[in-house]
Amino acid sequence: MFTGIVEELGEITAVETLDDACRFRLRGPAVTEGARHGDSIAVNGVCLTVVDHEGDEFTADVMAETLNRSSLGVLTTGSRVNLERPTAVGARLGGHIVQGHVDGTGEILERRPSEHWELVKISLPADLARYVVEKGSITVDGISLTVVDAGPDFFTVSLIPTTLALTTLGLKQPGDPVNLEVDVIAKYVERLLGGRVAQGDAR
Incomplete structure (x- = not known):
């Protein structure tokens, strides 16, 4: 779960187009701190899964359903994006309950x-x-x-x-x-x- 309080303004550093999906590489020093494979990070409000990370960058796969239902499909290298890690249990709910499931x-x-x-x-x-x-x-x-x-x-x-x-x-x-x-x-x-x-x- 997220709260809609953006942690940092990140950047798309690479886009790899696949047959029915794409893979983003994103830069975000704050959200990659302590990140592990399988962690969730919201990218412009879309909950994505960390595939891998190195330094202050991480990669995430985006399937066709997500590309069709969100604006992630228009992102290109250099695009700026809002990044947020999931809220910790017991932390303050600064915004409101956000699932990361774009409607x-x-x-x-x-x-x-x-x-x-x-x-x-x-x-x-x-x-x-x-x-x-x-x-x-x-x-x-x-x-x-x-x-x-x-x-x-x-x-x-x-x-x-x-x-x-x-x-x-x-x-x-x-x-x-x-x-x-x-x-x-x-x-x-x-x-x-x-x-x-x-x-x-x-x-």
Whole structure:
């Protein structure tokens, strides 16, 4: 489990294209410290498994399903990425519960800078809109953020200078894709209530 608090802004140093997958080599001094084969590291919000590591770099395989459902397929050598290791049991939950299982992708629609923060508008797939609510949590490229406004096909978030400086959202421009993971609690609630509604209808 992750919390959506990005540890560092890493970099793709190599991309190897395979028949139905690809292999990334990534640089991230903080997340590779003590890393072992089989460990999990979130890359732009996608939970990937460490294949091997050397120095401050590690490699991870990305299967076709992940490439199709996330924005990882557009990454190239030199792309900057958000990196986070799983949270330790008993550690503070700085953001919210993040699984590293991307639900879909959105697109940066608009950026409105101000003196001390920036409002970013992001497109929202129709099948995810019901899970996004004003002042609720959402994960964008692995970053735990609070929704400012939730529309039928978009939402907005406010970014503080730290987020702009230390994550990919400080670099992305209108038209760029982002990975989205909605609050998993909302999905469980929907599942449970849906079952009860169905039972009630049967009566």
